[in-house]
Each structure stands twice: as C-alpha cells, then as structure tokens.
Amino acid sequence: MANTAGNVIYILGTGHSGSTLLERILATDETTVSVGGVRYLDRYFAGESGVETDDAGHRATESPLWRQLAARPERYLASVPAVHTLSAAEKVRLFLGRPLQTAPNFHYQALYDDVRQRAKELELRAISTVIDSSKTVRSLSEIMSSVSDAVYVIHLTRDVRGVANSNHRRGLALLTATRYWLTDLIYARLFLWWHVPKQQRLALRYEEFVKDPACWLKQINQVCGLSVDPEHFLQAVDRFPSYRFAGNQMRARAISTLTLDEAWRRELPLWYRWLAAPLRFLRP
Structure with missing residues (x-):
C-alpha cells in the first residue's frame, strides 16, 4: 500500500475517562479514521476474548478495513504478545526526562499508512489523520520515536472518583483503581512535559468537555488541525x-446529548469520596 504523509491524534489517559466518547466525536471530521486502541492489535488479529470484533461486529479476517492487514500480520506486529507496561528502569528514565527506549510493539508507520490508504479506498474520501485511543504512555513513546507523522496528543482526565467507581463496578478494589489512576496521571504529565511540544498537546478534563463541548472542540480543532463542527457534532456522530x-x-x-456521569456521588462510600477529593487538584 502507498505511503502518505499524515497525522496521528493520540488520546492519552486512563481507562473509563471518556476516551470512547471523545474518539467518536473527533471521528466526525471527514479527514479522520479512528481505530480504537491500537495497542490491542495483536489480540484483535488473534481473535482473543474482549477484542475479537470491531464496532460493526467484524472479526479482523472479515472486516472491510482490517482483513487485508490481518493477512500480513508480520508487517505490523513487531512483538507478540505486545508489552504494555513500563519496566522499573523505564520509569526511572521517565522521571529523569530521558527517552524511554522501549522497543515498539508494532510497526506504527506502516500500520497508520495502510489504515489511511485502505479507508480512503473504501470510503472514497481524503483521509490524513488516524485517531488512536491506546491511552498509555508506553504506546505514545513508541509512536513518537518511530513515526514520521505529526503526532498530536489529547491528555484526557476524569475525576478519580468517577474512574474508580467505573472500575469498582467491574470488581476492582477502590484503592487499587485509585493507584492506577494516580500512576497513569503522573507518568502522562511527566512524559508530556519532557517529550511533547506545547503546540502539539492539549489537556482536557472530561467534566469540562461535557459541560461545554463547543468551546473545547474549537480548541481541539486549532491544536490538532481538525474541522469538527462544534455546534452540530452530535448529528454527525457515526456518519462514517x-x-x-x-x-x-x-x-x-x-x-443524542452529552450528560455528565456522576453516579459515583451516589454509589461510592462517603469515606472514599472524602479521601479521594484532594486528588482532583493534581489534574492538569
């Protein structure tokens, strides 16, 4: 497939922070194609539980976009199984502002080029931007060290109590969920500070986005070079x-509308709501 100069919009954050909602809205721009969490590509190709199908219910070997790529996994998979965590040495390098030097799990440039080209063939529209919601610092480090595309980062955060409550519903202990939220936040802020130019990143709070999406979409458009309609984006969701x-x-x-999920105010115990409240001041 042909190589094309392009852009990558990377959604950085932690699970249950609203990245799926944001990704769907950004994908209303006709120059974009969103692929979800690329860090799970090896599992999607293998048909593993939890990632066996795409949004349309297609397995990788059946998907109009992915089946051609799945036929040549060696072109895209550099490490099987993919490694998603940082080693102790990599964490030290992160705090010192040094490049992480993580071996890429995927051949990202070939992947992004082929995704853009295949989507263009399928939909007969010019596509220059891939939206990747892998969320982790490790994946972002791999991408920035291995692609020639321009990479724009949206650091999406949500109140720790909302994230912890969503994880708690799935069986994760509240304090464990809090620890994950905190470490993800610290690693993300450090990496952005050291390695991503200010003009290529944007800090976005889930709560503020839901309350005033038009304001934030204008800022995202400006930083990332998109043309999402800030007033009528809801009507365009899933247009492609x-x-x-x-x-x-x-x-x-x-x-049909954006509503703030604040179930944590009803569902979390009072002791935890009080204990976790000060952590919100750590967000950018």
Missing part, C-alpha cells in the same frame, strides 16, 4: 463506518 476495536459498550451506544 467505524473500524474501531477494543473499548467499552459506549462504542455502540446512540448519542
């Missing part, structure tokens, strides 16, 4: 076929 894989049930849910 989706090839996203991995993620939660939000991918298939109809969106």
Whole structure:
C-alpha cells in the first residue's frame, strides 16, 4: 500500500475517562479514521476474548478495513504478545526526562499508512489523520520515536472518583483503581512535559468537555488541525463506518446529548469520596 504523509491524534489517559466518547466525536471530521486502541492489535488479529470484533461486529479476517492487514500480520506486529507496561528502569528514565527506549510493539508507520490508504479506498474520501485511543504512555513513546507523522496528543482526565467507581463496578478494589489512576496521571504529565511540544498537546478534563463541548472542540480543532463542527457534532456522530476495536459498550451506544456521569456521588462510600477529593487538584 502507498505511503502518505499524515497525522496521528493520540488520546492519552486512563481507562473509563471518556476516551470512547471523545474518539467518536473527533471521528466526525471527514479527514479522520479512528481505530480504537491500537495497542490491542495483536489480540484483535488473534481473535482473543474482549477484542475479537470491531464496532460493526467484524472479526479482523472479515472486516472491510482490517482483513487485508490481518493477512500480513508480520508487517505490523513487531512483538507478540505486545508489552504494555513500563519496566522499573523505564520509569526511572521517565522521571529523569530521558527517552524511554522501549522497543515498539508494532510497526506504527506502516500500520497508520495502510489504515489511511485502505479507508480512503473504501470510503472514497481524503483521509490524513488516524485517531488512536491506546491511552498509555508506553504506546505514545513508541509512536513518537518511530513515526514520521505529526503526532498530536489529547491528555484526557476524569475525576478519580468517577474512574474508580467505573472500575469498582467491574470488581476492582477502590484503592487499587485509585493507584492506577494516580500512576497513569503522573507518568502522562511527566512524559508530556519532557517529550511533547506545547503546540502539539492539549489537556482536557472530561467534566469540562461535557459541560461545554463547543468551546473545547474549537480548541481541539486549532491544536490538532481538525474541522469538527462544534455546534452540530452530535448529528454527525457515526456518519462514517467505524473500524474501531477494543473499548467499552459506549462504542455502540446512540448519542443524542452529552450528560455528565456522576453516579459515583451516589454509589461510592462517603469515606472514599472524602479521601479521594484532594486528588482532583493534581489534574492538569
């Protein structure tokens, strides 16, 4: 497939912070194709539980976009199984502002080029931007060290109590969920500070985005070079076929309005709400 100069919009953050919602809205720009969490590509190709199908219910070998790529996994998979965590040495390098030097799990440039080209062939529209919601610092480090595309980063955060509550519903202990949220936040802020130019990154709070999406979409458009309609984006959600894989049930849910999920105010114990409240001041 032909190489094309392009862009990557990377959504950085932690799970259950609203990345699926944001990704669907950004994908209303006709120059974009969103692919979900690329860090799970090896699992999607293998048909593993939890990531066996894309949004349309297609396995990798059946998907209009992915089946050609899945036929040549060696072109895209550099490490099987993919490694998603940082080693102790890599964490030290992160705190010191040194490049992480993580071996890429995927051949990202070939992957992004072929995704753009295949989507262009399928949909007969000019596509220059891939939206990747892999969320982790490790994946972002791999991408920035191995692609020639321009990479723009949206650091999406949500109140720790909302994230912890969503994880707690799935059986994760509250304090464990809090620790994951905190370490993800610290690693992300450090990496952005050291390695991503200010003009190529944007800090976005889930709560503020839901309350005033038009304001934030204008800022995203300016930073990332998109043309998302800040006033009528809801009518355009899902205007294009989706090839996203991995993620939660939000991918298939109809969106008619944006509402703030504050179930944690009712569902979390009072002691935890009070204990975790000060952590919100750590967010950018």
